Amino acid sequence: MGAAILLWVVALLSMQVFSSAQGAYVGIVNGRVAKPDSRYMVSVQKKNKHICGGFLVSESFVMTAAHCITWGEDLTVMVGVNDTRIPVKHDYVHPEYDFRTLHNDIALLKLTKAAEKSSSVEWISLPEKDGDIKAKSVCSVAGWGKKKTNGPATYVFLQADVVIMKREKCQKLWRPTEISKERLCASGKAGFCQGDAGGPLVCDSVAVGVGSFNEKNNCDKPRKPNVYTKISGYLPWIKRVLKEVKY
Structure with missing residues (x-):
């Protein structure tokens, strides 16, 4: 993206806490500098x-x-x-x-x-019809923000690979929070944290999800997958x- 991308972010707002998840203002954990195609x-x-x-x-x-x-x-x-x-x-x-x-x-x-x-x-392209993403598909997320829970801000635009999880498994991990058919779950060694929300979950160059919430106060090694709004x-x-x- 070039050095100028670093100027996009001048401050981060404090996170919002929900009963079982943290939603607003999430960033990327264990990411890499994003590719120019973002x-x-x-x-x-x-x-x-x-x-x-x-x-x-x-x-x-x-x-x-x-x-x-x-x-x-x-x-x-x-x-x-x-x-x-x-x-x-x-x-x-x-x-x-x-x-x-x-x-x-x-x-x-x-x-x-x-x-x-x-x-x-x-x-970016959107899905052409409603449907789930196949479990174990490797997709990507991108954004700005903290690289670990309550850590210092990093103003570098980061990208990371994540893996789609079956909704049934995600529901068991998130119970009693409802993982409806309008949601997608992704896990792996990377994901989002405090600092940036609303970014896309991208599979095969198509935006399939919008970053919504993750496990409260546990960005680094979450026991629950990140949850996205399913665009389709x-x-x-x-x-x-x-x-x-x-x-």
């Missing part, structure tokens, strides 16, 4: 400070986690290695989002102007927003 990634910012990750799904829309959005707050996104800042015109939080359980933890951000495609800016479960809503919303 040019769909953006930094979602409030008052010019990084609060969450996100990713371009078209020239006009960014996808992120619903829990990253605070009603009435003005947001901007930073795209590309040239730190292009684009204000958010409107946020579309899924109408059935539940902040207590983080069900339907997905949102779309409408930009005030279109992002210009370049060698450092591109949007929301395709009708996504298509409706992308189609109906015009400048």
Whole structure:
């Protein structure tokens, strides 16, 4: 991504704690410096400070986690290695989002102007139809943030490989938290932590999930897999927003 990517992040907000999981503001543990092909990634910012990750799904829309959005707050996104800042015109939080359980933890951000495609800016493909990712598939996550629980911030954009877990196994590990069919689970020696949420889970160059929550206070060696909102479960809503919303 180049050295300029390091300027995207100027601060990290404190984590939010839920009853059995930590959701907002998660980063990458045991990651590596991200590849240049991650040019769909953006930094979602409030008052010019990084609060969450996100990713371009078209020239006009960014996808992120619903829990990253605070009603009435003005947001901007930073795209590309040239730190292009684009204000958010409107946020579309899924109408059935539940902040207590983080069900339907997905949102779309409408930009005030279109992002210009370049060698450092591109949007990522979404699934064409609803369906689960095969267990044991190797996918990737990317973001900024802490590399261990409550550790110091690292402002390097990191990427890591993770492995998709069967929903039944994930449900047993997360009980009583419900792992519905609209969620995906991934585990491995890497994953997210405090510092950045809303980034994509990417399998075969397609964004299949949005980072939602992980095990509370245990980024380094979690006993429970990271949980993502499954994008394909929301395709009708996504298509409706992308189609109906015009400048």
